[in-house]
Amino acid sequence: MALLQISEPGMSATPHQHRLAVGIDLGTTNSLVATVRSGLSGVLIDTHGYALLPSVVHYNADNSVEVGYEAQKKQNNDPHNTIVSAKRFMGRSLKDIDTSLLPYKFIDAVSSVSIVQIETRAGAKSPVEVSAEILKVLKARAESSLGGELVGAVITVPAYFDDAQRQATKDAARLAGLNVLRLLNEPTAAAVAYGLDNASQGTYVIYDLGGGTFDISILKLNRGVFEVLATNGDSALGGDDFDQRIFCWILETCKLSPRNAQDTRLLLSKAREAKEWLTEHAEANISCLLSDGEFVNLTLFYEHFIELTNNLVQKTLSPMRKAMRDTGLNIEDINGVVMVGGATRMPQIRKTVADFFKQTPLTNLDPDKVVALGAAIQANTLAGNKSDTDLLLLDVIPLSLGLETFGGLAEKVIHRNSTLPVARAQEFTTYKDGQTAMSIHVVQGERELVSDCRSLARFELRGIPPMVAGAARIRVTFTVDADGLLSVSACETSSNKEANIIVKPSYGLSEDEITNMLKASFTSAEQDKVARMLVEARVDAGAIVEAVSAALKVDSALLTAEEKHLIEVEINTLKNIALTENTDAIHQAIEVLNHATETFAARRMDVSIGEAFNGKNLDTINL
């Protein structure tokens, strides 16, 4: 099959070549892609010279789509089939969304868990699919302007996104054919761009109010290390809400009856224009003709706009206070406050932040671009390109993770603001004689009742040997990786028979759904799951061969001749097997090579960490 001979991302690049990697800001209102070229981070523009891509997707009847400005033009005339602000629905079910003001037909799609979908003329679309369309356009833009295939991308997410929303974002990237190097928190990305640009040291606050999300992060900047001390926010608060306040005011003032979808979209657009106008003017004129011939002609004064939106501005104060308390710092300890996100252009926001922190906020970076620029810098580092700055980001988990215990209470296992990666175990026992199964319910949130937290996963641990009540020891381990994504494993430790399972909560899409969607997007009909798995196995094989070969080139002195020979033999075996179409054999050979390099990996790390460990062997460190 000719299609399979096309080199996959990450396979063709030789170690010393500049690897093409980008940072993508997948925003509620606008999205951007940026990259580092000749040591400088810059935003990539489209063929018309635009940097911003409106996060709008329009579906045509023939399943073709328009994304960005073209789609935005259609939103007033064809609101049902033009999806804006899809980010607000990521990882959400229907009950999480206030649908009253939105011109969409929502459906609650129940696959493994309930996720929301939007009915369009091209069929039901999940927010993951909509976001994937936006990502595809940015990927194509990057590949055409950089002239090659991307090794991978860093995609930014609001710091306050929970596990479901992060997983959904990762699924969208996968659907768009992007290799995700890292999910990066938006305020952290902004801090990188700001901190490196201004050579800042000290404690900084990032106030990030975007189109649909609000984040506050407090970071310590120290010689290229960006350590997040605390983060907080509201993943359903942003510039969109200010538009809606104006929209409701128009309806009230003109005594308009509930509107159809076209009028709703038109009035929301007018509301947004008025909001933006009021950033630099004392009054805004709102006029338009509605579908029933009614004419709207109003003037909104700045003072009144402040009144209408005051409680939205106040809503950002509580997360600010919480984050400050979590760090244990005082206002005087803050060296600077960086404003990020288009909504921070509103003067009342800037004033509120200035009053709270008793200093003028920093607005010298473009609030629309700073997140993408920071993500590009991180992508460049993660792709393995050499850079002058030794960058390290230490981020935290925004919301506590826990388990349901008796009486519907949530027992926290990992607390919010724990530095990533983090792992923690909790022991439970059986409460009935002879009990052989236990159900485990994983939740995320700060509240004490499970019903007030977000449910992430439910699973059954089976095969517990029958014992008297309280004798079994079930150890549940939570692991959160550097992307902020959770996996849970559980085992019964008192018996020799260990029941061990690993669960990755998944709310975005199932493996089969992704296969089906990828299949539908291929023109070639014979592409199926088997072929995709073979492609993925070959990509994995290529990646490990490349990584091990690169390591051997640098550090073969750490191995005896015999050890080195053994690894080389396994590399060659894997290379040969990867040429066959036997997916299972490829996976096995990867496993064998992986096993053969474990000692090598530990020795390499020993050397690099060096003196801080007093020369002790890392094999002696156990979790």
Add this chain to the structure above:
Amino acid sequence: MTQNYFELFGLEAMFGIDQTLLEVNYRHIQSESHPDRFVTGTPAEKLKSMQLATLANEAYQTLKSPANRAAYFLTLKGITTITETNTAMPSDFLMQQMEWREAIEDAKFAKNMSALDDLLTEIKQEAKTLNAELISAIDTQKDYGAATKSTRKLIFMDKLTIDINKVIELIEN
């Protein structure tokens, strides 16, 4: 032989550690072991890096907090500070605890923020005294019995701080 947290950061096992050295060495270990350094590494390297970075985070958080550091130090000496059965606390301390708890309840009922702020300041002061006691008990006297008592008190103070912050959040919302 497994390294303990103090050894991990090249510190002498004691209560009055050099905080700056802890921070510097933590950042050094993370710079070398963090999963971001191994995105293009082998799976074995990725796993090792994940384990090491996780361990460094756990160890750093433990040593950074005075209460956790004291409790951890005593664990290394074979003394368990937090057990369900061992709740014997001096009666004057228990009385003081009850007074503070009542004050929190009163402030919660009256939505009195400044009273809560005052309580936090008072507790911070008390924690300072306990820190001084621990330096003396652990580092100078090596009186681990006294250290255990002070550590338990400090753990109580930490819990109290968390509870006050919860009440503050409740009032704010």
